[in-house]
Amino acid sequence: MNSITDKTIERIFSLDSLRGIACLIVYNWHFALGFMPVITGVVASNSDYSWTKLPIFVFINGSSAVVVFYVLSSYILVDKFFIEEKVQILAERIIKRWFRLSLLTLSGTTISWFLFRLNIYNFKEAAQITGSNWLATFGYASQIPTHNSILSAIYQGIFGVFFQGEAYFDSSLWTIKTEFTGSLIVIPVAVIFLEFRKSQLSLLLLSFTYFMLFNQFNIYMNCFLMGMITSFICRIYHLEKYINKFSNLGIISVFVGSILILGFKENQGFYRFLPHFLASKHNIVYVYTFSACVLIALLQSKFLLKFLTKKPFLYLGKISYPFYVIHILSLFSVGSWIFILGWQKIPTYLLLIITYFICLACSLLVSNYLIILDMKWQRFIRAVYRRFNGVQ
Numbered sequence: 001m002n003s004i005t006d007k008t009i010e011r012i013f014s015l016d017s018l019r020g021i022a023c024l025i026v027y028n029w030h031f032a033l034g035f036m037p038v039i040t041g042v043v044a045s046n047s048d049y050s051w052t053k054l055p056i057f058v059f060i061n062g063s064s065a066v067v068v069f070y071v072l073s074s075y076i077l078v079d080k081f082f083i084e085e086k087v088q089i090l091a092e093r094i095i096k097r098w099f100r101l102s103l104l105t106l107s108g109t110t111i112s113w114f115l116f117r118l119n120i121y122n123f124k125e126a127a128q129i130t131g132s133n134w135l136a137t138f139g140y141a142s143q144i145p146t147h148n149s150i151l152s153a154i155y156q157g158i159f160g161v162f163f164q165g166e167a168y169f170d171s172s173l174w175t176i177k178t179e180f181t182g183s184l185i186v187i188p189v190a191v192i193f194l195e196f197r198k199s200q201l202s203l204l205l206l207s208f209t210y211f212m213l214f215n216q217f218n219i220y221m222n223c224f225l226m227g228m229i230t231s232f233i234c235r236i237y238h239l240e241k242y243i244n245k246f247s248n249l250g251i252i253s254v255f256v257g258s259i260l261i262l263g264f265k266e267n268q269g270f271y272r273f274l275p276h277f278l279a280s281k282h283n284i285v286y287v288y289t290f291s292a293c294v295l296i297a298l299l300q301s302k303f304l305l306k307f308l309t310k311k312p313f314l315y316l317g318k319i320s321y322p323f324y325v326i327h328i329l330s331l332f333s334v335g336s337w338i339f340i341l342g343w344q345k346i347p348t349y350l351l352l353i354i355t356y357f358i359c360l361a362c363s364l365l366v367s368n369y370l371i372i373l374d375m376k377w378q379r380f381i382r383a384v385y386r387r388f389n390g391v392q
Contacts, residue, residue: 012076013317014299014308019072020316020323022065027327027363029062030172031356034126034135034331035339041265042134053269055260064262066175067223067288068295070182074227075296077183078190082235085194090187096381097183098162103377105176106157107370108325109169113153115333116146126336129343135336139171139328172328182224190228197236219282223289230293240300248303255298261291322370327363335359 029040037043040060041052051057058064081089115121127136138144145152145168153169160166162180167173189210196202210225233239243251264287267274278287298304307313316323335355342351 012079013314014305015072015076015296016317016320017308017313018295018299018317019069020313020318020320022068022072023320023324023327024316025059025065026062026172026324027360028060029065030139030328030331031335031359032060033062034123034132034335035130035352035355037130037132037134043131052265053271055263055270057265058259058263061263061265063265063284064288064291067220067285068262068292069175070179070220070223071227071230071289071292071296073179073183074186074224075231078186078228079231079235081190082194082231087191090191092385094184094187096385097180099381100378101176101180102158102162104322104325104370104374105161105170105173106154107322107373108173108329109153109157109161110150111326112169112329113145113148113150115329116148120333120337122336122340123332126339129339135332138168138332141168141171142166143168145169170325170328172324178218178220181218182221185221186224186228189225190232193228193232194236197232219285223285223292226289226293227296230296234297234300239297243298243300244302246301248301251298251301251303255295255304258291258294258298262288319364319367319371322367322374323363326366326370327359330359330363330366334362 032040033042038049039051041050043050051060077093078090081087121138123135123138127133134140148169156166156169161173161176163177165174165177167176189206192206193203196206207225207229211222264271264274264278264284266279267276277283299308335358338355338358339351342354346354
């Protein structure tokens with residue numbers, strides 16, 4: 001049995017940093033969908049302007065960033081269990097999972113309700129200028145809750161996003177149901193993996209069964225399986241000592257290569273060397289999942305660990321969850337208002353830059369307050385859990 005060390009804690013911080021970077025990429029993706037749809041590849045009639053053929057697409061590819069979220073979530077969820085080999089760790093995380101996530105989802109849906117009620121959203125008017133169907137439909141929401149009650153926002157924040165996949169108050173929350181379900185499913189699988197760790201054949205059969213079971217149900221479930229397996233390999237087989245034998249240049253090369261693969265969407269331009277079949281809807285998720293696992297495994301490197309534990313990255317990691325919840329509301333309200341106000345008054349490129357950074361600043365500002373609230377909420381949850389378990 002191993003124990004939690006300072007190096008392990010430092011590595012967890014680096015994983016949070018990676019999640020923060022992925023969150024910023026999701027912000028970039030949503031900004032592009034709303035205000036620069038021609039570069040996203042979604043607007044087929046303007047495909048010549050699309051970034052999907054270029055490696056810089058990695059900086060706005062929200063689809064791959066979501067896969068990174070899922071893989072990271074699974075890895076972090078089971079990592080301590082594989083280190084200490086105590087089932088109580090997973091039992092505690094199952095019990096606390098919904099409570100852990102629900103306060104910020106509730107914050108997102110209720111804040112959105114108030115923005116609707118105060119008529120602060122201007123996304124429809126902005127969409128007429130940008131030509132973005134995503135912006136016009138409130139992020140492809142199943143409905144636009146202009147006249148819904150506050151009770152419906154509260155219900156959605158506490159239950160709807162988790163158990164029904166409802167996310168029309170805050171469309172970025174569509175990922176929460178998969179996040180919640182995947183977390184609950186992968187935890188018992190982690191227990192079985194540890195039990196049969198000396199039987200590679202049993203582990204392969206279990207992985208194959210899991211894959212076949214969830215491949216048609218929800219392909220993103222396999223992201224959680226791979227995140228768990230990555231943690232298992234890193235901890236049980238002590239991957240750190242092997243990775244640190246490689247040169248920094250070699251590690252950087254593989255790291256950069258994995259990042260570039262996360263920018264893949266179609267086998268044209270920069271990515272024309274990749275097989276055509278990899279660009280299909282299902283296969284591309286596997287490509288992103290593999291790249292995410294490689295990135296996470298490489299964080300066993302002392303060199304990358306030192307880089308990703310710098311203050312800017314740690315800050316992004318710290319506020320990543322509230323930022324993810326709130327950023328889309330900022331784009332639909334503040335972003336749309338600024339874009340309408342500046343349209344045809346200043347150059348478009350300057351208007352886009354101003355809109356991007358003001359929305360980013362607003363999202364970060366609100367996230368700073370929400371993270372304080374969330375930290376207090378987490379302390380409360382831990383205190384209640386310990387009280388019920390007789391822990392002082």
